[in-house]
Amino acid sequence: MKKVTVVGTGVIGNGWIARFLAQGLDVIAFDPAEGAEKRTRQAIDHAWSSLEERGLAEGVSKDRLTFMDTIEGAVREADYIQENVPEREELKKSVLQSIDEHAKPEAIIGSSTSGIKPTILQEGMAHPERFFVAHPFNPVYLLPLVEIVGGQDTDAAVIEKGHQFFESIEMKPLIIQKEVDGHVADRLMEALWREALHLVNDGVATTEEVDAAIVYGAGLRWAQMGPFLTFHLAGGEQGMRHMLEQFGPALKLPWTKLEAPELTDELKERVISGCENHAGDQTVADLEQKRNEFLVKLLDLVEEYWPETNTSAAK
Structure with missing residues (x-):
């Protein structure tokens, strides 16, 4: 697949565009919002130094991006179409039906939805068999994980085709075998986010202290091994067997509270002011640049220690 279309050019859509361009693909974009093309080209310029450091494919050019005025024109010649409109079910279904109507028969369609099940989004499509969820992580142009989730009408061959495509653009596709609200990674992040809000709401820790607990503790380990292998090591020579015997009870x-606390005005202000104080004089753009520099170096380390990590399926 050499020609891709991105529908919806917010943060995630622009991230996809930057990654596709860096991999030497021709990209067509569509977004009816005023000023969308200007914002996209600015986002690409912002991401490009990090992509250059990671390594660009042959024949790469930012000029291989074309904006179209209509969704029909944008999807007509695409081999792969990535939908990224706001996370509203009816809007997504309407846009996906329009994409499906105008795309060529052999094209496949992915959605960046962070939580909606693909079976729901397939409803009303004339060719639901070519649709699946392709959920990435911000910044898409650096983070390699993409969750692939098929719906009840998705063709298995389309899942495999999508898997091969994402591998070809240096991503780590994770095929989720059973669709569930929020997929896998977002459910894990949501659990941590809820507990973090409780700790701040109950006065146990500030936003900065919660961040420090992750940055200098669990987060460093998770970047290499993830929670299960990390706990496997916690069990000593017997690994997870001993760990569960000792800490399972x-x-x-x-200790934890599964439901999120009430998002009161007081809690919102505590979280907002905490984040702003922690950021200090640094703008969001400043923090993004630091994040990108860090991720480039971290990805090099991950690839050094886990060169053959297999994310082809979640059992």
Whole structure:
């Protein structure tokens, strides 16, 4: 697949465009919002130094991006179409039906939805068999994970075709075998986010302290191994077997709160002011640049220690 279309050019859509361009693909974009093309080209310029450091494919040019005025024109010649409109079910379904109507028969269609099940989004499509969820992570142009989730009408061959495509653009596609709200990674992040809000709401820790607990503790380990292998090491020579015997009973203790706290004005202000104080004089753009520099170096380390990590399926 050499020609791709991105429908919806917000943060995620622009991230996809930057990655596709860096991999030497021709990209067509569509977004009816005023000023969308200007914002997209600015976003690409912002991401480009990090992409150059990671390494660009042959024949790469930012000029291989074309904006179209209509969704029909944008999708007509595409081999792969990535939808990224706002996370509203009816809007997504309407846009996906329009994409499906005008795309060529052999094209496949992915959605960046962070939580909606693909079976729901397939409803009303004339060719639901060529649709699946392709959920990435911000910044898409650097982070390699993409969750692939098929719906009840998705053709298995389309899933495999999508898997091969994402591998070809240096991503780590994770095929989710059973669709569930929020997929896998977002459900894990949501659990941590809820508990973090409780800690701030209950006065146990500030936003900066919660961030420090992750940055200098669990986060460093998770970047290399993830929670299961990390706990496997916690069990000593017997690994997870001993870890579960020793620490398993603690799972029944009321340490955590699964439901999110009420997002009161007081809690919102505590979170907002905490983040702003922590950021100090640094703008969001400043923080993004630091994040990108860090991720480039971190990805090099991950690839050094896990060169053959297999994310082809979640069992």
